[in-house]
Amino acid sequence: MGVAERKIREKERLRTLILDSARTLFFRYGYEKTSIRNIADNIEYSPGIIYHYFRDKNEIFHALHNEGFINLKAEMESPAAIADPMGRMKAMGKKYIQFALDNPIVYELMFTLEAPVEHMIQDKAQTWTGGDAIFELLKKCVRECIMMGYFRGQTAEATTYMILATLHGLVSLKISKRSNLINLNEKENLIMNSFMAFSYMLDRQ
Amino acid sequence: MGVAERKIREKERLRTLILDSARTLFFRYGYEKTSIRNIADNIEYSPGIIYHYFRDKNEIFHALHNEGFINLKAEMESPAAIADPMGRMKAMGKKYIQFALDNPIVYELMFTLEAPVEHMIQDKAQTWTGGDAIFELLKKCVRECIMMGYFRGQTAEATTYMILATLHGLVSLKISKRSNLINLNEKENLIMNSFMAFSYMLDRQ
DNA sequence: TTGCATTATTGAACGATGTTTATTTGATTT
DNA sequence: AAATCAAATAAACATCGTTCAATAATGCAA
Numbered sequence: 001m002g003v004a005e006r007k008i009r010e011k012e013r014l015r016t017l018i019l020d021s022a023r024t025l026f027f028r029y030g031y032e033k034t035s036i037r038n039i040a041d042n043i044e045y046s047p048g049i050i051y052h053y054f055r056d057k058n059e060i061f062h063a064l065h066n067e068g069f070i071n072l073k074a075e076m077e078s079p080a081a082i083a084d085p086m087g088r089m090k091a092m093g094k095k096y097i098q099f100a101l102d103n104p105i106v107y108e109l110m111f112t113l114e115a116p117v118e119h120m121i122q123d124k125a126q127t128w129t130g131g132d133a134i135f136e137l138l139k140k141c142v143r144e145c146i147m148m149g150y151f152r153g154q155t156a157e158a159t160t161y162m163i164l165a166t167l168h169g170l171v172s173l174k175i176s177k178r179s180n181l182i183n184l185n186e187k188e189n190l191i192m193n194s195f196m197a198f199s200y201m202l203d204r205q
Numbered sequence: 206m207g208v209a210e211r212k213i214r215e216k217e218r219l220r221t222l223i224l225d226s227a228r229t230l231f232f233r234y235g236y237e238k239t240s241i242r243n244i245a246d247n248i249e250y251s252p253g254i255i256y257h258y259f260r261d262k263n264e265i266f267h268a269l270h271n272e273g274f275i276n277l278k279a280e281m282e283s284p285a286a287i288a289d290p291m292g293r294m295k296a297m298g299k300k301y302i303q304f305a306l307d308n309p310i311v312y313e314l315m316f317t318l319e320a321p322v323e324h325m326i327q328d329k330a331q332t333w334t335g336g337d338a339i340f341e342l343l344k345k346c347v348r349e350c351i352m353m354g355y356f357r358g359q360t361a362e363a364t365t366y367m368i369l370a371t372l373h374g375l376v377s378l379k380i381s382k383r384s385n386l387i388n389l390n391e392k393e394n395l396i397m398n399s400f401m402a403f404s405y406m407l408d409r410q
Numbered sequence: 411t412t413g414c415a416t417t418a419t420t421g422a423a424c425g426a427t428g429t430t431t432a433t434t435t436g437a438t439t440t
Numbered sequence: 441a442a443a444t445c446a447a448a449t450a451a452a453c454a455t456c457g458t459t460c461a462a463t464a465a466t467g468c469a470a
Binding site: 111112113114117120127128131132135151152153154155157158159161162164165166167168169170172173176177178179181182183184185186190191193194195196197198200201202203204 | 325333340356359360363366371372377381384387389395396400408409
């Protein structure tokens with residue numbers, strides 16, 4: 001029965017079309033300014049159709065949020081070849097920062113906006129696949145660092161969360177436009193210089 | 206002329222009434238769920254009147270955002286008596302975290318939401334009074350730490366931003382509900398344990 | 411091929427939102 | 441008492457996410 005399969009394929013087709021349109025508009029204009037009607041206009045369908053493919057706006061943006069995590073993970077895995085765990089950690093941190101600064105809108109969706117979380121709660125999702133993957137990536141590295149004498153007396157999880165928090169804080173103050181507003185003498189490379197100050201401290205053995 | 210002065214007083218009175226109502230609703234229900242109509246209902250006036258006292262919703266929430274910074278600054282100034290700058294820094298950090306966890310809704314307004322920033326941009330405000338005050342408070346302490354041999358080779362501003370970013374990251378991952386979603390073995394006191402891990406590193410001299 | 415059943419899609423509607431405007435109310439001054 | 445002026449309102453506008461009955465298009469059986 002090729003018919004049923006074609007049906008499924010066509011159902012998939014429109015779902016993909018909606019998602020592609022949502023991604024384009026979202027990357028260009030951000031979350032608030034990407035409305036269901038905008039997406040519908042863009043694909044030349046009526047607004048109602050979207051609700052046959054997604055439960056609500058949250059589900060659409062949860063899907064885009066997942067894509068973001070796949071891309072971030074790929075970036076952070078690129079320094080996998082660095083043998084020294086502390087060196088690898090710093091390289092991953094730089095990749096993280098670069099990803100956030102290059103993709104501020106999707107980063108906000110991944111780590112700040114409510115939409116994807118709301119969807120997960122409504123869905124009773126037990127795990128945050130994307131976030132967990134990043135956390136595990138860092139934790140594995142932290143464990144190796146601990147074995148080499150770093151982070152003495154601290155648990156791997158608390159240390160991992162601390163490192164993730166620092167990276168997140170560095171970029172999210174920028175993305176929320178706060179860092180631009182702080183009165184500074186040296187505005188040049190603030191985030192990277194701050195990451196250097198962080199790296200200096202990481203080295204305590 | 207007592208009349209004109211009474212007029213001014215009454216004008217002030219309604220402005221305060223709007224702000225009080227906005228604060229109550231906002232603290233109870235958050236930003237999105239505090240609408241102009243809700244505020245108007247609450248003070249038993251028509252929605253339009255609010256626009257005679259505030260330019261838009263952003264201005265109201267900018268005012269509440271300023272109040273938050275006054276309270277945060279007061280909290281962070283309480284360990285001023287601690288002579289050792291590194292000890293004082295850690296105490297200020299704890300106060301910062303405690304403030305954010307105790308007042309998550311206003312914290313989000315202060316450091317994440319667009320509304321107050323939008324108002325400042327529209328207003329061509331040259332300085333971010335609240336944020337600057339917190340930054341200066343930390344920077345002064347960082348300078349003293351540097352004189353004692355900490356943060357070798359790093360600038361005060363980059364180091365201050367790094368510390369602020371870590372504090373902000375620790376609490377904002379919690380407030381944006383991300384930390385709850387991470388798969389952890391030890392969920393107890395995650396934020397405080399992570400702050401301990403951070404403190405351990407700060408001590409590098 | 412025709413008729414029926416099923417599915418896909420639409421368009422209008424609902425109750426919200428922030429904001430603007432002309433109009434009315436009410437108090438103060440002449 | 442009449443004229444003036446500011447305060448306050450009610451209604452409207454353009455949005456938003458979402459729902460639902462009605463319609464169009466399709467697949468299947470006779």
